[in-house]
Amino acid sequence: MENFILETKGLTKCYGDTAVVKGVDIHVKKGEIYALLGRNGAGKTTIMKMLLGLSRITKGTVHMFGQPFAGNKKEFLGRIGVMIETPGFYPNLTATENLEILSDLRGYIKRDAIKESLGKVGLPYKDKKLFSEFSLGMKQRLGIAAAIIHDPEVLILDEPVNGLDPIGVMETRDFIRELSQDYGKTILLSSHILSEIELLADRIGIIDKGILLEESSFEELKKRNMHYILLSAEPTETVIHMLEEEFHIGDYRIMGNGCIQVFDTEIQTKEIVKFLAERKIYVDAITKCSDTLEDYFKRITGGEGIA
Amino acid sequence: MLNICRNELKKLKRQKTARMLWAVGILIPAFDTLLCIKNHYPFRNLVGANVLFGSFLVIPFVFSAMLLNLFELEERNHTLKNILVIGVPEWKIFLSKLASALVIVVVFMGIITAYTVAGGIFLRNYISDVFHIFGIFLITSLCSVCAAMPVALLIILLRKRNLIAMIAINCFILIDFLFLWQLSMFHCLEMHLPVLAAYRITYPLTIIEYTDNLRLGLDTLYYPMDKGIFLLGATTAASLGISLWLYKRQEADV
Numbered sequence: 001m002e003n004f005i006l007e008t009k010g011l012t013k014c015y016g017d018t019a020v021v022k023g024v025d026i027h028v029k030k031g032e033i034y035a036l037l038g039r040n041g042a043g044k045t046t047i048m049k050m051l052l053g054l055s056r057i058t059k060g061t062v063h064m065f066g067q068p069f070a071g072n073k074k075e076f077l078g079r080i081g082v083m084i085e086t087p088g089f090y091p092n093l094t095a096t097e098n099l100e101i102l103s104d105l106r107g108y109i110k111r112d113a114i115k116e117s118l119g120k121v122g123l124p125y126k127d128k129k130l131f132s133e134f135s136l137g138m139k140q141r142l143g144i145a146a147a148i149i150h151d152p153e154v155l156i157l158d159e160p161v162n163g164l165d166p167i168g169v170m171e172t173r174d175f176i177r178e179l180s181q182d183y184g185k186t187i188l189l190s191s192h193i194l195s196e197i198e199l200l201a202d203r204i205g206i207i208d209k210g211i212l213l214e215e216s217s218f219e220e221l222k223k224r225n226m227h228y229i230l231l232s233a234e235p236t237e238t239v240i241h242m243l244e245e246e247f248h249i250g251d252y253r254i255m256g257n258g259c260i261q262v263f264d265t266e267i268q269t270k271e272i273v274k275f276l277a278e279r280k281i282y283v284d285a286i287t288k289c290s291d292t293l294e295d296y297f298k299r300i301t302g303g304e305g306i307a
Numbered sequence: 308m309l310n311i312c313r314n315e316l317k318k319l320k321r322q323k324t325a326r327m328l329w330a331v332g333i334l335i336p337a338f339d340t341l342l343c344i345k346n347h348y349p350f351r352n353l354v355g356a357n358v359l360f361g362s363f364l365v366i367p368f369v370f371s372a373m374l375l376n377l378f379e380l381e382e383r384n385h386t387l388k389n390i391l392v393i394g395v396p397e398w399k400i401f402l403s404k405l406a407s408a409l410v411i412v413v414v415f416m417g418i419i420t421a422y423t424v425a426g427g428i429f430l431r432n433y434i435s436d437v438f439h440i441f442g443i444f445l446i447t448s449l450c451s452v453c454a455a456m457p458v459a460l461l462i463i464l465l466r467k468r469n470l471i472a473m474i475a476i477n478c479f480i481l482i483d484f485l486f487l488w489q490l491s492m493f494h495c496l497e498m499h500l501p502v503l504a505a506y507r508i509t510y511p512l513t514i515i516e517y518t519d520n521l522r523l524g525l526d527t528l529y530y531p532m533d534k535g536i537f538l539l540g541a542t543t544a545a546s547l548g549i550s551l552w553l554y555k556r557q558e559a560d561v
C-alpha cells in the first residue's frame with residue numbers, strides 16, 4: 001500500500017438533510033502539489049474545514065501522516081499550515097502584530113520567523129500600516145505568511161491566489177512550487193482557476209456538487225482523457241454502433257453539430273477511415289484533438305465550465 | 308494560559324470599542340467623586356457612592372462589554388479559525404477571554420481606588436489605608452461580577468449579532484442596578500437575586516466608620532454570608548458551565 005500524507009475515506013458532510021460533500025476519498029502523497037478543482041459551491045472549502053477539524057465530519061475518516069486525525073489533532077495541527085477562505089486578521093493591528101499573536105499561540109517558533117515569512121510573501125516587516133488599510137492582495141499575502149510561519153510540512157491553502165494581481169499570482173505560483181520542490185513540502189490547494197492549476201498541480205481532484213469525480217495525476221489525465229478523436233460522418237448512430245463493435249470504444253460523445261468525440265487515443269485515425277470506407281461510409285473530417293483542462297472540466301461536470 | 312491572556316489584551320490595541328469602554332470606566336467614577344467633593348460629603352459616603360456606582364454599575368458593565376467585545380471581535384474578523392487551526396482548544400479560548408476581562412476589571416478597580424483616595428484627600432477626612440480601600444473595591448467588584456455572570460450566556464448566544472448583544476447585556480446590567488437602587492421600594496429585600504445577595508453580603512465590608520444610621524442599614528440589609536456566597540458561586544458556575552458548553556457546540560461548525 002502506498003503511503004499517503006493525507007487520506008480521507010468516505011468523507012461526508014450534511015447540513016440538515018442536504019449533503020454538500022458526499023463520500024470523498026482524497027489521497028495526497030508526500031511532496032506533491034494536489035489541487036482540488038471545483039466550481040463555486042462544489043464543496044472545496046467544506047472538505048478542507050473537515051480535514052482540519054474546523055467543521056464536524058458527518059461520516060468518514062481522515063488520516064494524516066499515516067495516523068487517524070481524531071486522536072492527534074494538536075500534534076498534527078502543529079505540522080500543518082493553513083489558509084482557509086479569505087484570511088482573517090485583526091484590523092486594528094499591523095501585519096507584524098497580527099503574526100506575533102499567532103506565533104505566540106504556536107509557542108516554539110524561531111526568532112526571525114515572522115520577518116522571514118513576511119519577506120517570503122513580499123510584505124515589509126514592522127510596517128506601521130494597519131491590517132484594515134491593506135488591499136485585498138496584501139491581505140491574501142499575509143494569509144499565506146501566517147500559514148508558513150511555523151515551517152509546516154503540509155500546507156492547506158484555499159484559493160491561494162484569490163485577489164492577487166498577475167505578478168502576485170506568478171510570484172505565489174513560483175513560491176508554492178519552490179516550497180514543494182526545494183523544501184519537499186506537501187501542498188493541498190483548491191482553486192477554480194483552471195489555468196493556474198494546469199501550471200502548478202502535480203495531481204488534481206475534480207469535485208462537483210460534493211462528489212469527487214476524478215482523481216489522477218495531471219500527466220495521466222492528459223494522456224488518458226484530454227486527447228480525443230473528432231470525427232464527422234453520417235449517419236451518426238450507425239457509425240457509433242460500428243465503432244463500438246470493431247474498436248470497443250467506450251467513452252464517446254456526440255456534439256451538437258453531429259460530430260463525434262472519441263476519447264480513446266490508442267486507435268489510429270487512418271484505421272477508422274479505412275474501416276468505415278470499407279463499409280461505404282465516407283468520413284467528412286477526422287482529426288486528433290486535445291482538450292484544455294477547461295474543456296475537460298466542462299465535459300466531466302456536464303456543466304458550463306468555470307473560470 | 309498567561310500567554311494567551313496577554314495576546315487577548317493586545318487585540319484591544321487601537322480598538323474603538325475598547326477606547327469607549329476605557330472612557331466610561333474612567334469618567335463615571337471621576338464624575339461621582341467630584342460630586343461628593345463638591346457637596347462636602349464625609350469620606351465614608353464617597354466610598355459608599357463609589358462602591359455603588361463603581362463596583363455595582365461600571366465594573367459589571369465594563370466586564371461584560373469587554374467580554375462581548377473579545378468574543379465578538381473573533382467573529383467579525385473571522386480570526387477564530389486561525390486560532391482553532393493552531394490547536395488551541397475552545398475551553399482555553401473561552402477561559403482566556405474571561406481572564407482577560409477580569410484583568411481589565413482589576414485595572415479599573417485600581418483607578419476607582421485612586422479616585423477615592425484622591426477624593427478623600429480633598430475631603431480631609433481621609434483614612435489613609437489605601438490597601439483597605441482597594442480591598443473593599445476588590446471584594447465588592449468580584450461579587451458583583453459573579454452576580455452578573457449570566458451575561459456570559461447572553462454573550463455566547465448573541466455574539467454574532469453585536470448590536471443586539473450590546474443592548475441585551477446593557478439591559479441586564481441596568482435592571483440589576485435598578486434593583487439595588489430601589490432596594491426598599493420594590494420590596495427587594497425578600498428576593499434572592501444574586502446581585503442583591505452580592506450587595507448585602509459585602510455591605511458590612513464597605514462601612515469605614517460606623518454611625519447609627521449605618522448600623523441601622525446594616526441590620527436591615529443583613530444576608531447570611533454562607534448562603535450569599537453559595538448563591539453567587541452557583542450563579543457563576545452555572546452560567547460559565549452552560550456558556551462554555553454552548554460555545555464548544557457552536558464552534559464545532561464554523
Ligand SMILES: Nc1ncnc2c1ncn2[C@@H]1O[C@H](COP(=O)(O)OP(=O)(O)OP(=O)(O)O)[C@@H](O)[C@H]1O
Pocket residue numbers: 015020038039040041042043044045046047192561
Ligand atoms: N454553514 C452552512 N450551512 C449550510 N450550507 C452550507 C454551509 N456552509 C457551506 N454550505 C454549502 O456547502 C456547499 C459547499 O460550500 P463550499 O464553501 O465548500 O464551496 P467551495 O467549493 O469552497 O466554493 P467556492 O469556490 O465558492 O469557495 C455550498 O453549496 C454551500 O451553500
Ligand SMILES: [Mg+2]
Pocket residue numbers: 044045046085158
Ligand atoms: Mg471556498
